Amino acid sequence: MTTLGATGNVNAPSKADASGATSAIPEVDVDPFSNEFFENPHPSHEVLREAGPVVRFDKWNVYGVARYAEVHTVLNDPATFCSSRGVGLSDFAKEQPWRPPSLILEADPPAHTRTRAVLNRVLSPAIMKQLRDRFSAAAAKKADELVSKGSFDAIADLAEGFPLSVFPDAMGLKQEGREHLMPYAGLVFNAFGPPNKLRQDALERSAPHQAYIAEQCQRENLAPGGFGACIHAQADTGEITAAEAPMLVRSLLSAGLDTTVNGLGAAIYCLARFPEQWARLRKEPSLARNAFEEAIRFESPVQTFFRTTTRQVDISGFRIGEGEKVLMFLGSANRDPRRWENPDTYDIKRPTSGHVGFGSGIHMCVGQLLARLEGEVMLSALARKVGAIEITGQVKRRYNNTLRGLDSLPITITPA
Amino acid sequence: MQVATRNGLTGIVAECGGNAMCATCHVYVDENWIGRLTAMSADEDALLDGAAAERLSNSRLSCQIKLADDLDGLVLRLPEKQI
Numbered sequence: 001m002t003t004l005g006a007t008g009n010v011n012a013p014s015k016a017d018a019s020g021a022t023s024a025i026p027e028v029d030v031d032p033f034s035n036e037f038f039e040n041p042h043p044s045h046e047v048l049r050e051a052g053p054v055v056r057f058d059k060w061n062v063y064g065v066a067r068y069a070e071v072h073t074v075l076n077d078p079a080t081f082c083s084s085r086g087v088g089l090s091d092f093a094k095e096q097p098w099r100p101p102s103l104i105l106e107a108d109p110p111a112h113t114r115t116r117a118v119l120n121r122v123l124s125p126a127i128m129k130q131l132r133d134r135f136s137a138a139a140a141k142k143a144d145e146l147v148s149k150g151s152f153d154a155i156a157d158l159a160e161g162f163p164l165s166v167f168p169d170a171m172g173l174k175q176e177g178r179e180h181l182m183p184y185a186g187l188v189f190n191a192f193g194p195p196n197k198l199r200q201d202a203l204e205r206s207a208p209h210q211a212y213i214a215e216q217c218q219r220e221n222l223a224p225g226g227f228g229a230c231i232h233a234q235a236d237t238g239e240i241t242a243a244e245a246p247m248l249v250r251s252l253l254s255a256g257l258d259t260t261v262n263g264l265g266a267a268i269y270c271l272a273r274f275p276e277q278w279a280r281l282r283k284e285p286s287l288a289r290n291a292f293e294e295a296i297r298f299e300s301p302v303q304t305f306f307r308t309t310t311r312q313v314d315i316s317g318f319r320i321g322e323g324e325k326v327l328m329f330l331g332s333a334n335r336d337p338r339r340w341e342n343p344d345t346y347d348i349k350r351p352t353s354g355h356v357g358f359g360s361g362i363h364m365c366v367g368q369l370l371a372r373l374e375g376e377v378m379l380s381a382l383a384r385k386v387g388a389i390e391i392t393g394q395v396k397r398r399y400n401n402t403l404r405g406l407d408s409l410p411i412t413i414t415p416a
Numbered sequence: 417m418q419v420a421t422r423n424g425l426t427g428i429v430a431e432c433g434g435n436a437m438c439a440t441c442h443v444y445v446d447e448n449w450i451g452r453l454t455a456m457s458a459d460e461d462a463l464l465d466g467a468a469a470e471r472l473s474n475s476r477l478s479c480q481i482k483l484a485d486d487l488d489g490l491v492l493r494l495p496e497k498q499i
Contacts, residue, residue: 120459125439125466289499293431353421353430364435372431376499 025318026051027058032304032327033193038399041303042344045332053316060089060194062306062325066332068339068356070315074307074328075360081307081326083363084108088192088306088402089325098191098203099210102254103247105363112362118240118248119366122230128369131170136377138166143381147415151392154272154409159265162378167257170370171249172226173216180212185258186400192305193401213253217246227252252367260371262301262405263292267379269409270295270346272389277348282416285383291348292375296357298346300331303404305359330356331404387414417441417479427494434479439463440498441478446491450474453481469495 028051030044031037037044048055048066055064065071074081083106086092092101101107104115121127142162146152160182168178187209190202215221222228228249235245271278271291281291309324320326333356335343358365365371393410420428420441432438436459445453453476456464460480464471478492 117459120437120462125463127466129466351421351424354433358432360433360435364432364437366437368432369438 023318025054025056025063025320027056028064029058031059032057032064032329033060033196033198033401035399038404039397041331041404042335045329045335048329049332049336049338052318054318054320057327060327062089062327063320064327064329065315066329066336068333068336071328071330071333071356072360073315074326075356075363078108078307078362080310080313082108082310083112083307085308085323086306089194089327090191091308091323091325093308093323100247102251103244104251104366105255109362115240115244115248116362116366118231118234119251121234122227122252123367123370125369128373131370131373132377135166135373136381138162139377139381140385141165142378143385147385147413150414151410151412154268154411155261155265155398155406156408158268158378159405159409160261162264163257163260163374166374167260167370170227171252171256172223172228174221174223177212177216180209181253181257182261184209184213185254186403188254189258189302189400189402191401196401198399198401213250214246216253217249219245222249255365256367256370258403259301259365259367260374262299262403263296263371263375264378265405265409266299266301267292267295267375268389268411269395269406270298271379272391272409272411274346277346278389280348281379281383282386285380287348288380288383289372289376290350290352291379292372293352293355294346294348294350295375296371297334297340297350297352297355299404300334300357301404302357302359302402303331304329304402330359385416387416389413417477417481419483420478427498428478429498430479432479436460436463436477436479439467439477442467442469442495442498443476443478443481443492444472444495445474445476445481446493447474449487449490449492450476452487456480467495468497468499 028048045066048064053067053070057064065074086097086106104112104119107115139162142165146158168181187202187206190198193199219232222232231248232245234240235242271281281287305328307326309320309322309326311322313320337343358368390412392412395406396408398405398407417428417430417434421430429440431440456476460477463477464475
């Protein structure tokens with residue numbers, strides 16, 4: 001058994017397994033769901049990557065992959081590494097899910113294929129074209145507002161403010177109750193984690209948020225022309241049943257806001273910390289879309305997801321049994337020096353294609369085009385209208401079992 | 417697509433990394449080659465409707481073109497924009 005402590009020390013008495021077929025998988029006593037880890041995951045990610053292609057977390061009884069190659073492999077073999085047993089720590093074959101399983105995220109083919117096709121249509125490139133002008137106008141308005149303000153919190157007023165000004169309306173949500181959206185999303189993403197305090201506390205407070213969400217998924221509460229109405233319309237054609245439509249609306253309400261908030265927050269934080277990249281972006285606002293994409297790679301707002309093995313499998317020569325949870329470190333894969341040159345540098349001209357910040361394979365984020373649209377138009381508006389960006393107060397991190405982002409980023413901006 | 421992006425060809429963006437989810441690896445296939453590619457799926461067909469540049473009868477997503485010996489010499493033209 002090879003043991004790695006948080007300091008990276010390695011104890012390595014060797015042990016062959018019964019068949020002698022494969023090497024022992026190194027055990028690590030790191031807790032990837034602790035506040036210490038969240039505060040600064042990158043040195044720990046390196047420890048995990050260097051330990052080997054596969055590691056084992058004693059604390060939570062799960063395997064882990066932190067290198068790009070293995071994360072990409074696991075994501076692209078859904079038959080072996082399934083989602084229907086949950087994509088959090090909880091194994092749906094062994095315990096009750098905290099809410100009815102998602103018909104898309106927590107599903108395998110062929111069920112997944114059918115529901116994915118529905119959401120693909122709702123969030124297609126053709127639909128994005130229709131939204132572009134409206135979203136660009138909202139971004140310009142937000143940028144003007146913020147330039148007038150001068151000093152503000154880039155999380156509350158921009159990273160949250162902009163998505164909140166476009167996404168709920170695009171969904172077709174009514175005005176009342178929108179304050180439940182972020183807490184619900186925080187709960188969903190905390191619930192993928194282990195049964196720690198973050199998860200327990202979130203579940204304890206969950207009832208009013210769950211009630212709001214369930215109501216808004218109903219057809220009568222979703223305005224014509226929005227994403228929600230579009231989903232329900234597909235029940236009319238028989239693609240999905242009327243009972244399934246609200247669940248797919250729930251998926252968008254779960255995953256369509258907090259993610260983009262953390263993505264945009266990541267981009268602003270990157271541009272504020274890397275002034276040469278901000279200067280480059282101001283000079284060439286057409287780099288906005290890639291600046292957003294690079295922020296997704298660099299910060300990886302969605303840090304982790306699990307899969308469950310459906311059979312015994314060898315990952316890079318290491319054997320894992322059936323029914324085991326495998327934790328994929330998307331954020332670590334996105335900074336693996338085996339795949340990326342100067343991975344710890346934020347470079348808005350970097351070719352980012354292949355990063356796993358939106359996942360990869362059949363479950364790759366169905367909302368990725370919407371996320372990119374939001375990120376592109378907001379960064380483009382800022383690039384054209386803002387002169388300097390300065391961090392002017394204490395930066396505070398927001399802790400979540402899955403999402404990486406800040407709680408507070410006080411900045412002062414000047415007009416261009 | 418992979419060959420293009422690995423060789424620094426910026427006219428193919430491939431935001432989704434080859435997962436047939438973004439339509440930013442759009443190419444126009446030369447008329448001498450278009451009939452020799454495997455047929456497009458319904459997903460690819462739907463995505464091409466959302467491509468940034470004009471969809472033509474010879475439009476394909478380059479991430480769905482699997483290179484093999486029989487495609488040696490394949491000629492593709494790039495659209496004026498991918499976003």
